[in-house]
Each structure stands twice: as structure tokens, then as C-alpha cells.
Amino acid sequence: MNSEFLILMKQEMGVTLILFILLFLKIWDGIKENGILLHLINVLLLLNFLLGFVLNQNGELFNGMFATNSLRVMEKSVLNLGTLIISLQAYDYLKSHKHLLEFFMLLLSTLLGMFFMISSNNLLMFYLGIELSSIPLAAMANFDMDKIKSSEAAVKMILSSAFASALMLFGISFLYGTSGTLNFQELVSLITGSPLQVFALLLVFSGFAFKLSAVPFHLWTADVYEGAPVAVTSYLSVISKAAIVFVTLSSLAPLFSHLNEMWYHLLFVTIILTITLGNIFAIRQDNIKRFLAFSSISQVGFILLGISSGTATGATSAIYFLVVYIFSNLGAFGVIALLSSQTGKENISDLKGFYQTNPLMGWVLAISLFSLGGIPPTAGFFGKMFLVTAGAAKGNYVLITIAALNMVISLYYYLRVVKAIFMDKNETPVEPLRGSLSLRLALLICMIGVVGTGFAGGFFEHIYQLAAK
Amino acid sequence: MNASTMVFYILSAVILGGALLSVTAKKIFRAAVFLLFSLIGIAGLYFYLNYEFIAAVQIVVYVGGIVVLIIFSIFLTHESGRDMKEPSMISNLFAVFACCFAAALTYLFIKEEHFNATPNPTLEPSARNIGTQMLDITRYGYILPFEAVSILLLAAMIGCIVIAIKLKPKE
Amino acid sequence: MSNTDYLLIFIQFIVAGGFVTLVLFVTHFLGPKRKTSDKLETFECGIESQGNARLPFSIKYFLTAILFVLFDVEVIFLYPWAVNFKEFSSTNMSGFISMSIFMGLLLLGFIYIIKKGALKWE
Numbered sequence: 001m002n003s004e005f006l007i008l009m010k011q012e013m014g015v016t017l018i019l020f021i022l023l024f025l026k027i028w029d030g031i032k033e034n035g036i037l038l039h040l041i042n043v044l045l046l047l048n049f050l051l052g053f054v055l056n057q058n059g060e061l062f063n064g065m066f067a068t069n070s071l072r073v074m075e076k077s078v079l080n081l082g083t084l085i086i087s088l089q090a091y092d093y094l095k096s097h098k099h100l101l102e103f104f105m106l107l108l109s110t111l112l113g114m115f116f117m118i119s120s121n122n123l124l125m126f127y128l129g130i131e132l133s134s135i136p137l138a139a140m141a142n143f144d145m146d147k148i149k150s151s152e153a154a155v156k157m158i159l160s161s162a163f164a165s166a167l168m169l170f171g172i173s174f175l176y177g178t179s180g181t182l183n184f185q186e187l188v189s190l191i192t193g194s195p196l197q198v199f200a201l202l203l204v205f206s207g208f209a210f211k212l213s214a215v216p217f218h219l220w221t222a223d224v225y226e227g228a229p230v231a232v233t234s235y236l237s238v239i240s241k242a243a244i245v246f247v248t249l250s251s252l253a254p255l256f257s258h259l260n261e262m263w264y265h266l267l268f269v270t271i272i273l274t275i276t277l278g279n280i281f282a283i284r285q286d287n288i289k290r291f292l293a294f295s296s297i298s299q300v301g302f303i304l305l306g307i308s309s310g311t312a313t314g315a316t317s318a319i320y321f322l323v324v325y326i327f328s329n330l331g332a333f334g335v336i337a338l339l340s341s342q343t344g345k346e347n348i349s350d351l352k353g354f355y356q357t358n359p360l361m362g363w364v365l366a367i368s369l370f371s372l373g374g375i376p377p378t379a380g381f382f383g384k385m386f387l388v389t390a391g392a393a394k395g396n397y398v399l400i401t402i403a404a405l406n407m408v409i410s411l412y413y414y415l416r417v418v419k420a421i422f423m424d425k426n427e428t429p430v431e432p433l434r435g436s437l438s439l440r441l442a443l444l445i446c447m448i449g450v451v452g453t454g455f456a457g458g459f460f461e462h463i464y465q466l467a468a469k
Numbered sequence: 470m471n472a473s474t475m476v477f478y479i480l481s482a483v484i485l486g487g488a489l490l491s492v493t494a495k496k497i498f499r500a501a502v503f504l505l506f507s508l509i510g511i512a513g514l515y516f517y518l519n520y521e522f523i524a525a526v527q528i529v530v531y532v533g534g535i536v537v538l539i540i541f542s543i544f545l546t547h548e549s550g551r552d553m554k555e556p557s558m559i560s561n562l563f564a565v566f567a568c569c570f571a572a573a574l575t576y577l578f579i580k581e582e583h584f585n586a587t588p589n590p591t592l593e594p595s596a597r598n599i600g601t602q603m604l605d606i607t608r609y610g611y612i613l614p615f616e617a618v619s620i621l622l623l624a625a626m627i628g629c630i631v632i633a634i635k636l637k638p639k640e
Numbered sequence: 641m642s643n644t645d646y647l648l649i650f651i652q653f654i655v656a657g658g659f660v661t662l663v664l665f666v667t668h669f670l671g672p673k674r675k676t677s678d679k680l681e682t683f684e685c686g687i688e689s690q691g692n693a694r695l696p697f698s699i700k701y702f703l704t705a706i707l708f709v710l711f712d713v714e715v716i717f718l719y720p721w722a723v724n725f726k727e728f729s730s731t732n733m734s735g736f737i738s739m740s741i742f743m744g745l746l747l748l749g750f751i752y753i754i755k756k757g758a759l760k761w762e
Contacts, residue, residue: 016620065611065614099631102628105624106628109621109623124611125613125617129617132617132620135621138628139629194581194583196578196582199574199578
């Protein structure tokens with residue numbers, strides 16, 4: 001029992017262990033140098049990421065409270081990698097921060113929550129995971145201690161996520177009330193589509209849409225993204241979203257498989273609203289964090305399009321796109337983190353003439369934006385193509401037409417930023433930025449990811465193998 | 470109508486009345502006090518269902534903790550004594566719509582839904598049984614959520630200290 | 641306890657609450673009342689009152705209250721364990737070990753709080 005328990009929960013154990021080490025370091029207070037601590041943390045995170053490649057087993061623990069398989073292990077590894085990249089990118093920001101260890105303790109507890117959520121086979125564990133992954137995040141949004149905007153972001157975040165959790169809990173209680181069980185396997189056959197269960201589906205779906213910031217539940221996103229420190233914003237927009245999508249794929253969609261008609265209609269409306277409104281708002285933004293917030297909303301719409309197909313191909317394309325999205329979004333956020341920490345500038349108009357002074361960073365940002373927009377040589381193109389083809393399999397041409405139109409619109413605004421970087425003339429462009437070694441390493445990983453995942457043909461197949469099981 | 474049903478209706482009246490007054494109160498402090506009544510009513514409902522332990526939890530955490538916290542946070546603001554603004558005509562209208570819709574929906578649920586008996590064995594919800602279940606590692610054991618809660622509490626503790634302690638002037 | 645036992649408690653509540661409201665109302669009608677504006681003025685050397693009596697107060701209260709709620713929740717988890725303490729320690733150690741982990745985590749949190757000086761009142 002004991003060794004099995006350690007092997008199945010290895011990634012959770014890894015995160016908890018790092019959490020403990022950090023807590024001890026904090027209480028002991030022996031290492032005063034933030035730089036050393038950061039390197040130590042990065043090494044620990046790297047070890048934790050590598051843990052996903054050894055001793056993989058399928059199995060269930062605690063009577064279905066926890067279940068794992070190779071797909072879930074891979075999903076967790078993706079999250080681990082993303083966290084590592086964010087930690088590397090945040091080096092400059094955190095080096096002088098007073099609450100460095102707390103930052104990582106909160107970060108890791110949210111990561112642990114996401115792991116529990118992904119592995120949950122039981123509504124109780126699932127709800128706890130959601131709470132654990134959202135409450136500490138609100139505290140992290142407040143980490144720019146002396147900025148009012150940061151506090152505003154934290155308050156908006158905690159209120160909206162509490163509201164979303166309440167909705168979801170309400171739905172969960174209906175599910176429990178009508179079926180008498182919390183276990184996913186038992187629930188699937190007991191969800192037959194009685195009025196209360198349909199209502200429960202609506203509530204749980206709304207909760208998810210909140211966390212994914214899908215329209216019409218997106219209102220918190222832009223303000224929170226703008227106010228929070230860049231490291232937290234990138235974590236929110238990438239890792240937190242990826243985790244929710246993974247859970248939707250592995251638990252929520254199968255759970256309501258008897259109500260798939262209803263499920264599809266819900267997704268249909270949400271996808272159209274999300275893609276369109278996200279794009280329309282993204283065009284008008286000047287603050288680059290807000291811009292990325294709205295563009296990420298429309299990206300979520302595309303992911304939902306893949307999910308709506310309900311097939312293994314759809315699930316695979318969603319996971320594949322998320323991996324690409326993590327690399328490309330973090331590439332963009334890395335450059336912005338550098339820009340923001342050294343000059344305090346966060347507007348698109350500040351990027352005018354960026355290429356003149358920072359050719360390398362300019363290219364990194366441009367490639368990331370190309371990938372987000374879905375321009376051919378980058379992996380983002382393949383990701384979006386797979387999503388749309390998977391969505392098209394249902395034969396709903398209204399949806400596909402709208403998605404295709406929106407892809408064109410999104411190209412416009414991504415290219416607008418790229419134009420500002422390369423072509424717009426500026427008398428006083430931003431001074432050359434000097435990134436730390438770990439930031440440059442993180443950007444290198446992102447660039448390899450953006451270009452590499454597109455050409456590594458076996459990767460999609462590999463995910464498909466795992467997802468089809 | 471027997472005594473038991475009567476108690477139920479009185480409890481419901483306390484809960485709903487408290488909630489309604491809490492939403493409509495002009496002063497935010499009064500809203501918090503009315504919320505207290507509503508929460509006490511819910512504790513009463515748990516007692517009525519013979520869930521002693523849950524009722525005790527409700528009183529200790531919500532009545533004793535959360536409401537005090539709410540009242541403290543009201544005192545932290547500058548305008549706790551002022552009257553709140555009158556809601557606009559449109560929001561009143563929408564509130565009425567929402568209420569009608571919710572009432573209709575609830576009626577539909579009660580009329581249409583057939584509640585089935587649970588397939589799982591039922592257990593007496595005494596503190597003793599809750600304890601055995603909570604720490605049990607075998608079937609129906611809830612040990613994993615229990616430990617996850619401790620991490621959640623720890624994270625909440627760290628988070629609130631990091632946020633709240635920043636107001637301390639620098640030495 | 642059955643429902644009828646609670647009914648008695650409930651009746652007692654009603655009686656107690658009813659008595660308080662009754663007394664509060666009755667005082668308005670008993671006793672003489674002479675309301676003039678002079679009686680509401682500050683008398684002799686009293687200072688005219690200014691502003692609101694409800695001033696915002698220190699965040700310390702709030703921090704303490706939050707920590708109280710957190711430990712309150714923790715104590716609730718202790719209770720069902722305490723009723724079963726005898727069985728848990730006599731049959732197998734698993735109950736004891738899992739509780740130790742739970743308590744250990746929160747103890748670490750508590751040490752962290754002390755270290756941070758969150759409970760210092762200056």
C-alpha cells in the first residue's frame with residue numbers, strides 16, 4: 001500500500017515536499033540572499049518536472065478520491081514545466097521582493113490544488129482542488145504591495161472566484177441530492193437528465209466558465225490581469241486555465257455524457273460569444289497585459305471549440321494547443337515582464353521602435369505573437385488548425401465560419417503589435433533591456449517549444465495515444 | 470399541522486426573513502446583523518434534522534467566526550455608518566424578474582423531480598461516525614480531503630499574513 | 641435527542657425573546673415623557689459632538705479575527721477525532737498519524753505566524 005501510494009501520488013508528493021522545504025527555509029531564515037533561494041527553487045521545480053517521466057503507473061487511491069493515469073501524469077508535467085518557466089522568468093521581479101518564499105509557497109499550493117483537481121475522481125476532492133487552486137492565487141495577485149491596482153486585482157479575483165465556487169458548489173449539491181453519490185463513475189450512470197440535474201449542469205458549467213473567463217463570465221479578467229504582477233498574470237492566464245481545461249476534458253465532459261446535447265448547446269453559445277467578444281475587446285486595448293487578457297479570452301473560445309467535438313481527437317487537439325499556448329504566451333509574457341520590471345512601461349505604444357534597440361527580444365515577442373495568432377511556420381498554426389478541424393467534425397458550419405472569421409480578426413491585432421515592434425518609427429524607443437540569465441533561458445525554452453512542437457510530428461500522436469485510452 | 474412542521478416553518482421564516490432584511494437593509498452594519506439571524510436559523514435547521522455536529526459547526530464557524538469577521542471588515546471601512554444608495558429603478562425591476570424566475574424554477578423542480586433513495590448505505594451523522602469516516606483510509610474514508618484541507622488552511626494563513634502585514638510601517 | 645426535546649428549547653427561546661421585546665415596548669408607554677429640544681443639547685461644559693462615532697480601526701483586529709477563524713475551523717476537525725481517540729490509539733495508529741500530519745502542518749503555520757510577528761501588538 002505504502003509504496004504504491006508514493007508512486008501514484010509522486011507529483012503531488014513532490015510539490016508538497018517543496019512546499020515544506022520552503023516553509024522550513026522561511027522559519028529557519030538562514031539564507032538571506034534571494035538570488036540563491038531562487039536558483040534553489042528552480043532546481044527543485046526542475047526535479048519535480050522530471051518526476052513526471054519516471055515510474056508512471058495507472059491506479060486509484062483512497063476509494064476513488066484520487067485516480068491517475070499516463071494522460072493525467074502528462075498533464076501535470078505540462079503544468080510543472082509552465083511553472084518552472086514562470087519561475088525562471090520572474091527572477092528579476094522576485095530578486096528584490098520581500099516575500100519571495102511566500103510567493104512560491106502560495107504558487108505551489110495552487111499547483112497542488114490543480115493536481116488534486118486533475119486527479120480527482122470524486123466531487124469533494126474536485127471542489128477542494130478548485131478552492132486550493134484559486135484562494136492563494138488571489139493573495140498572489142496582491143504581491144505588488146504598494147500598488148493600489150494590485151489590491152484591486154486581488155479583491156476582484158477573490159470575489160469573482162468565490163462567486164464561481166459558490167455556483168459550482170450549488171450545482172454539486174444538486175448532483176449529490178439527486179444521486180446520493182459523489183463518485184464520478186457512480187454519478188455518470190445516475191445523471192439521467194432530470195430537471196435538477198440539468199440545472200446542476202448549468203451551474204457547474206457557469207463555475208467553469210468563470211474560471212476559464214469565457215464570455216459572459218469574463219468581466220473580472222482584464223482588471224485582474226492588469227493589476228496583478230506580470231508573473232502572476234502569466235500564471236493565471238496559462239497554468240490556471242490549462243488546469244481547468246484538463247479537468248473539463250478528463251472529468252466534466254465524461255461526467256455529463258448523458259446530457260451531451262445540452263452540453264453541446266451550452267458550448268455552442270459560449271464559444272461564439274467568447275471568440276467574438278474577446279477579439280472585439282482585444283482590438284481596442286493599449287495596455288499590453290489587458291491586450292493579452294482579451295486575446296486569451298478568445299483563445300479559450302478556440303479551445304472550447306475543440307472540446308465541443310467530444311471525441312478523442314478533439315481532446316488531443318485541445319491539449320496540444322494548450323502546450324503550444326503555454327510556450328507562446330509565456331514567451332510574450334517573458335518579454336513583457338522584462339520590459340515592465342526595467343522600465344515600468346506596459347503599453348503597446350511604448351513598443352514602437354522596440355526592434356531598433358532590442359532586436360533579439362523583438363524577435364522573441366514577434367514569434368510568440370505569430371504563434372498566438374496562428375501564423376504558419378509556428379506551432380500555433382497547427383494547434384489552431386487541429387482545433388478547428390476537430391470542431392468541424394460535428395458539421396456545425398455556423399460555428400466554423402465564425403471561428404474562421406475571428407481568426408482573421410485576431411491576425412489583425414497581433415500583427416498590429418508586431419508592426420509597432422518592427423516598422424513604427426519612434427524618436428525615443430525603450431532603452432536596451434538587460435535580461436538575467438534565467439529569463440533568457442526561459443525565453444529560449446519557449447522559443448524551442450513554439451518552433452519545435454510544430455515540427456515534432458510525433459507529439460500529437462503521442463497525446464492521442466494517451467487520450468484515446 | 471403538527472409541532473414538527475410548525476418548527477420547520479418558523480425556522481424557515483427566520484432564515485428567509487433574515488436573508489431578506491439583510492439584502493434590503495439601508496445600513497451595511499444592520500445587514501451583517503440580519504445575516505447573523507439567518508445563519509442562526511440555518512443552525513436551527515440542522516438541529517431540527519438531528520445533525521448536531523453540523524449544527525455546532527455552523528454556530529462555531531459562521532455565527533462565531535465569519536460574522537465577527539464581516540463586522541470587523543465593515544468597521545475597517547470609512548463609511549460604515551452611512552446609508553447605502555437607493556438601487557436604481559432598473560436594478561429593482563431586474564431583481565423582481567430574477568425573483569419571479571427563481572420562484573417558477575423552484576416550483577418546476579419540486580413538481581417534476583423524483584428524488585431517488587441513495588444507493589449508498591446511510592450513516593448516523595454523529596460526531597463519532599464523522600470522526601471514523603474522516604480518518605479512515607479504507608472504503609468511504611475521507612482521509613485525503615482531510616489532509617488537503619490542512620494545506621488549504623496553511624495557504625490561507627500565509628496568504629492573509631502576507632497581505633495584511635504590509636501595512637506595518639517600515640522600521 | 642428527538643425533535644420534541646428541541647421544541648422545549650425552542651419554546652424557551654420564544655419566551656425569552658418575547659419577554660425582551662415586550663419589555664422594550666412597554667417602557668415606551670410607562671413613565672412620563674417630556675421631549676424638548678433643550679434636553680438633547682450638550683449640558684454645561686460638554687463639547688459638541690462631531691463626525692461619526694464609528695471610526696475605521698486597525699487592521700490588527702482584522703488579522704487576528706482571520707487567524708481566529710482559521711484556527712476555529714481547525715479545532716472543529718479535532719472534535720470528531722477526540723471522540724474517537726480511544727479506538728484510534730488502541731486498534732491502529734493510522735488515525736493518530738493522519739491527525740499528527742494535520743496538526744503538524746498547522747503548527748508550522750502557527751510558528752510562521754509568530755515569526756512574522758503577526759500577533760505582536762504595538
